Amino acid sequence: MAACLREYDAVLDTAMFERLFWERVNNPRAGVRFPLAIDRYFLQPRNDGEQRVKAAIDAYRAIKIPEWEQEIFKQRKRHADAQRALATKHTKKAESDLRIASRKVEQLKGWLDGMKTMEGKGGDVLVHPMNYAPVLVQNERGRRLTAMRYHCRLAGKPASIDRQLPSLYNARKTSLEDWWAPVFGSKHALFVITGFRENVKRHHMECRDLQPGEESENVVLQFRPRDGCDMLVPCVWDHWQQSQESLQSFALITDEPPEEVAAAGHDRCPVNLTRSAAWAWLTPHHSNRSALLELLEQRQRPYYENVLAAA
Numbered sequence: 001m002a003a004c005l006r007e008y009d010a011v012l013d014t015a016m017f018e019r020l021f022w023e024r025v026n027n028p029r030a031g032v033r034f035p036l037a038i039d040r041y042f043l044q045p046r047n048d049g050e051q052r053v054k055a056a057i058d059a060y061r062a063i064k065i066p067e068w069e070q071e072i073f074k075q076r077k078r079h080a081d082a083q084r085a086l087a088t089k090h091t092k093k094a095e096s097d098l099r100i101a102s103r104k105v106e107q108l109k110g111w112l113d114g115m116k117t118m119e120g121k122g123g124d125v126l127v128h129p130m131n132y133a134p135v136l137v138q139n140e141r142g143r144r145l146t147a148m149r150y151h152c153r154l155a156g157k158p159a160s161i162d163r164q165l166p167s168l169y170n171a172r173k174t175s176l177e178d179w180w181a182p183v184f185g186s187k188h189a190l191f192v193i194t195g196f197r198e199n200v201k202r203h204h205m206e207c208r209d210l211q212p213g214e215e216s217e218n219v220v221l222q223f224r225p226r227d228g229c230d231m232l233v234p235c236v237w238d239h240w241q242q243s244q245e246s247l248q249s250f251a252l253i254t255d256e257p258p259e260e261v262a263a264a265g266h267d268r269c270p271v272n273l274t275r276s277a278a279w280a281w282l283t284p285h286h287s288n289r290s291a292l293l294e295l296l297e298q299r300q301r302p303y304y305e306n307v308l309a310a311a
Contacts, residue, residue: 001041013146014049021056033131036114036124068112075101129169136190138282152251153240171251180236188284189235195224204265220309225302232278233270264306272300
């Protein structure tokens with residue numbers, strides 16, 4: 001985040017991060033989740049606001065570290081019990097317990113290691129749908145880096161829309177004047193990323209048809225601009241409020257993919273604006289919707305390399 005703040009001349013919205021990190025502590029059912037890299041940023045606070053955020057992170061670590069250690073012990077026992085059962089008789093339950101326990105132990109060890117050491121790893125910056133991410137917004141006070149959930153729930157929609165429409169983390173350009181009309185032209189944000197991941201079918205990636213009897217297999221590809229430049233992805237967002245519950249959430253805008261992304265088997269790609277277009281996107285109030293749609297065509301067009309994402 002430090003590089004983003006410097007590069008894009010933004011002020012950190014520490015009040016929002018503080019509120020969300022304390023909500024993560026006090027209301028686990030709210031599902032507030034951040035990439036570990038965000039926690040790590042606040043471990044060396046630079047001012048009083050960041051010190052308050054760190055206090056919330058410390059409180060969370062004090063809860064989760066012993067909780068995960070206990071769960072690892074439980075899953076290791078489950079694994080050992082399954083091994084003993086399989087030594088005498090093969091059952092589906094024992095095989096399932098062995099597999100699940102092994103997977104959970106590795107997952108929990110990864111979480112625990114990351115939480116204890118706070119050492120950076122490649123996957124620590126990944127933002128998954130329904131998790132929170134830093135996004136740029138602009139108002140009369142200037143440009144701010146704030147936090148929003150990556151899956152947009154429009155104001156007035158029921159909370160159940162998150163389950164009913166699980167793909168609301170993407171806003172297709174063709175739907176901006178339809179589903180996203182309440183926020184298109186008014187509530188805009190920018191998501192700065194270094195690449196993106198997509199689920200594709202292996203046979204599509206390999207540019208072939210399925211063989212007789214072959215089942216379709218899903219793989220995850222990591223796409224990155226070959227030139228190494230940041231992607232400046234335009235977003236729409238909204239503020240949802242119901243009783244005491246408040247949520248700010250966003251969706252990134254996608255469009256038809258460039259040739260190399262389509263050839264890899266995916267049918268969309270995040271829009272990647274030029275810097276001048278990105279700043280104009282953040283201040284939409286003096287533009288009509290036709291002009292904003294034209295603005296979305298002012299794009300950086302790097303070649304997107306891809307590799308199989310690490311598990």
